Amino acid sequence: MWSKFLEAVILSGCLTQLTHAQSLPAPVTSGYSQTDLDRLWQSVEQGGVPVVKANVTRVLEPLANFSVGPEPPRFRPAYLQATTQNIELPKGFLYGVSTAATQVEGAVKEGGRGPSNWDWGCHNNITVCNNEVPDVTVNEYYQYKQDIQRVKAMGVNAFSFSIAWARILPFGHRGSPVSEEGLQFYDNFIDELLKNGIEPVATLFHWDTPLNLMSQYGAFLNNSIVEDFDNYASIAFQRYGKKVKTWFTFNEPHVYCDQYAAYPYNSLYTGGINATTAPYTCVPNLIKAHAVAVQTYRGLISEGKIAKGKIALKHDGQRPIPFDSNSASDREVVERRADIYIGIFSQPIYVDGNYPKRVLDTIPASILRRFTDDEKKIIKGSADFYAIDSYATIVAKTPPNGIEACASNVNDPNWPICQDISDNVSQYSTQSGWAVGAAADPLSPWLADTSQWLRYQLNWLTKTYPTPGGIYISEFGFAEPYEYLRTENYQLAWDERRSNYLLDYLNAALLAIHEDKIDLRGMLIWTPIDNFEWNLATQQKFGLQHVNHSTPGLDRTYKLSFFQVRDFFKQHLVG
Numbered sequence: 001m002w003s004k005f006l007e008a009v010i011l012s013g014c015l016t017q018l019t020h021a022q023s024l025p026a027p028v029t030s031g032y033s034q035t036d037l038d039r040l041w042q043s044v045e046q047g048g049v050p051v052v053k054a055n056v057t058r059v060l061e062p063l064a065n066f067s068v069g070p071e072p073p074r075f076r077p078a079y080l081q082a083t084t085q086n087i088e089l090p091k092g093f094l095y096g097v098s099t100a101a102t103q104v105e106g107a108v109k110e111g112g113r114g115p116s117n118w119d120w121g122c123h124n125n126i127t128v129c130n131n132e133v134p135d136v137t138v139n140e141y142y143q144y145k146q147d148i149q150r151v152k153a154m155g156v157n158a159f160s161f162s163i164a165w166a167r168i169l170p171f172g173h174r175g176s177p178v179s180e181e182g183l184q185f186y187d188n189f190i191d192e193l194l195k196n197g198i199e200p201v202a203t204l205f206h207w208d209t210p211l212n213l214m215s216q217y218g219a220f221l222n223n224s225i226v227e228d229f230d231n232y233a234s235i236a237f238q239r240y241g242k243k244v245k246t247w248f249t250f251n252e253p254h255v256y257c258d259q260y261a262a263y264p265y266n267s268l269y270t271g272g273i274n275a276t277t278a279p280y281t282c283v284p285n286l287i288k289a290h291a292v293a294v295q296t297y298r299g300l301i302s303e304g305k306i307a308k309g310k311i312a313l314k315h316d317g318q319r320p321i322p323f324d325s326n327s328a329s330d331r332e333v334v335e336r337r338a339d340i341y342i343g344i345f346s347q348p349i350y351v352d353g354n355y356p357k358r359v360l361d362t363i364p365a366s367i368l369r370r371f372t373d374d375e376k377k378i379i380k381g382s383a384d385f386y387a388i389d390s391y392a393t394i395v396a397k398t399p400p401n402g403i404e405a406c407a408s409n410v411n412d413p414n415w416p417i418c419q420d421i422s423d424n425v426s427q428y429s430t431q432s433g434w435a436v437g438a439a440a441d442p443l444s445p446w447l448a449d450t451s452q453w454l455r456y457q458l459n460w461l462t463k464t465y466p467t468p469g470g471i472y473i474s475e476f477g478f479a480e481p482y483e484y485l486r487t488e489n490y491q492l493a494w495d496e497r498r499s500n501y502l503l504d505y506l507n508a509a510l511l512a513i514h515e516d517k518i519d520l521r522g523m524l525i526w527t528p529i530d531n532f533e534w535n536l537a538t539q540q541k542f543g544l545q546h547v548n549h550s551t552p553g554l555d556r557t558y559k560l561s562f563f564q565v566r567d568f569f570k571q572h573l574v575g
């Protein structure tokens with residue numbers, strides 16, 4: 001999920017208050033004993049919050065008497081779908097849901113798993129996590145079979161999940177021990193999907209950085225990460241590459257690299273890196289880690305060691321619309337946001353191995369390392385298709401001091417994009433003052449139902465970053481306003497605005513395919529179940545199912561949106 005929360009924390013200056021706190025544990029760089037692992041976990045628990053276990057700690061089998069329960073009443077009148085009702089999705093269209101390990105797995109200390117930055121940060125109240133910890137979340141580690149059964153009832157043909165690096169390599173490093181129990185968990189998970197006719201889609205890295213790599217060299221602040229990521233990726237490819245045929249290396253690289261502006265990463269800065277520049281130290285290291293892992297993947301395929309499959313990364317962000325379309329300056333901010341937010345990752349990979357011109361002109365080489373010619377060669381073309389987590393479109397406005405003054409001053413709060421983000425200006429449109437769309441929950445002020453702009457996004461992306469593999473929407477979803485205030489099941493289940501968002505969005509996608517001839521090949525909905533939503537933890541809900549945390553089995557209940565999506569695909573998906 002794309003979160004503007006951290007950006008808000010950084011910009012509001014909260015950062016400096018957070019720099020004290022506990023330091024990271026001393027890294028483990030050899031030996032790698034159980035005592036070493038225990039010591040890493042002690043640093044997670046040092047703040048006095050021990051890791052807790054779920055009530056359910058054995059794998060639950062699917063229910064023999066499973067049923068989706070009573071159908072909801074009619075929700076939207078049929079005439080609303082009139083323009084799209086006879087449009088079919090292309091054959092082989094990927095229809096599924098999306099999750100991430102930290103947000104759903106739980107069982108963090110089980111099966112020999114090592115701690116991640118999120119375990120350490122939330123437990124020590126260093127990372128803002130709504131005073132919660134990701135120890136149990138929705139306990140998918142033990143409840144995945146029933147969860148797959150529940151999702152199958154939606155008719156999905158794909159399930160996108162992420163692998164926790166520290167579950168496979170508790171210490172993270174190349175040469176450190178590999179946890180067979182960790183590997184086995186994902187084997188079981190993948191097998192359960194395949195048994196149910198659901199294609200597994202695996203993401204290698206969805207923000208859960210092994211704590212030990214943070215301690216040793218600051219993770220993506222150091223190019224040692226390239227080798228360690230490649231080692232991890234290679235282990236995953238070899239283990240699962242016969243069964244998993246669609247891979248993502250990274251989830252939302254921009255949001256991830258932006259996290260390097262905040263604690264605890266800022267305690268790791270060396271050599272003149274600071275909060276402004278750290279994200280741009282991360283960028284080339286992440287792109288190179290991606291490209292090298294893709295090389296490894298393709299090598300394994302050509303050696304016949306794994307099945308032929310496809311690989312890319314999940315981009316994030318959007319091309320905004322101008323606040324005032326008559327303003328040349330606002331229109332330029334649109335391009336800056338598109339190039340500097342998305343293009344910084346997409347252009348090297350899909351176009352020419354290099355950053356967009358606006359990036360090169362704004363961010364000096366001393367801050368954003370330039371790629372060598374050899375690096376450009378392996379980066380260019382290092383993806384088989386395009387994928388984007390595309391939640392919503394925002395509005396771009398020129399900052400009060402103008403683009404030039406901002407772009408030439410590294411310490412300007414809007415540098416380097418130079419988009420005015422004060423006063424929630426990204427959420428209302430043009431001089432008229434109208435909102436860009438129906439707002440999501442106020443805890444996610446960046447999100448609105450802006451499906452009227454989906455075709456604009458898809459047209460621009462496919463034109464700017466063309467690829468023969470087509471485009472996938474690897475995440476989209478919605479936070480129902482004030483859902484956490486609802487207490488009764490009949491209220492919780494009636495997620496009308498989420499349902500509207502999903503149907504509006506899906507119908508816009510149909511038109512993009514049918515009228516704009518966009519080569520859209522799949523859509524993955526965030527998310528099948530309310531989860532641990534990073535900084536907002538269980539408070540912010542994006543799920544098609546509710547979880548009752550007061551029950552020992554963390555009982556799941558379907559919401560209205562689950563049925564709406566199921567019925568949409570029943571109507572439009574062909575064999």
Ligand SMILES: *[C@@H]1O[C@H](CO)[C@@H](O)[C@H](O)[C@H]1NC(C)=O
Binds near residue numbers: 067
């Ligand atoms: C299914 O069976 C379990 C016991 O095995 C029971 O607790 C549950 O209520 C049953 N569910 C339905 C939908 O009948």
Ligand SMILES: *[C@@H]1O[C@H](CO)[C@@H](O)[C@H](O)[C@H]1NC(C)=O
Binds near residue numbers: 125131
């Ligand atoms: C965690 O830190 C926040 C401030 O960053 C504070 O408001 C909160 O009370 C702290 N929680 C605990 C359990 O110490």
Ligand SMILES: *[C@@H]1O[C@H](CO)[C@@H](O)[C@H](O)[C@H]1NC(C)=O
Binds near residue numbers: 216217222223224270
């Ligand atoms: C990267 O990490 C290695 C290993 O810890 C260290 O020797 C090296 O100095 C670091 N490089 C930078 C640029 O910080």
Ligand SMILES: *[C@@H]1O[C@H](CO)[C@@H](O)[C@H](O)[C@H]1NC(C)=O
Binds near residue numbers: 273275410
């Ligand atoms: C951060 O580093 C950059 C590049 O060295 C420098 O221009 C800038 O002034 C620094 N920012 C702060 C707040 O120190």
Ligand SMILES: *[C@@H]1O[C@H](CO)[C@@H](O)[C@H](O)[C@H]1NC(C)=O
Binds near residue numbers: 422423424442443445
């Ligand atoms: C921006 O949005 C947040 C969240 O809805 C709200 O609390 C805040 O008052 C808004 N700020 C402005 C200036 O409108």
Ligand SMILES: *[C@@H]1O[C@H](CO)[C@@H](O)[C@H](O)[C@H]1NC(C)=O
Binds near residue numbers: 487548549550551
């Ligand atoms: C959650 O479970 C508790 C305990 O069984 C129950 O009292 C409560 O009504 C449930 N809440 C919902 C929304 O179902």
Ligand SMILES: *[C@@H]1O[C@H](CO)[C@@H](O)[C@H](O)[C@H]1NC(C)=O
Binds near residue numbers: 052552
């Ligand atoms: C265990 O179940 C009880 C309800 O019986 C619940 O209150 C508690 O939060 C559960 N513990 C965990 C870790 O989920």
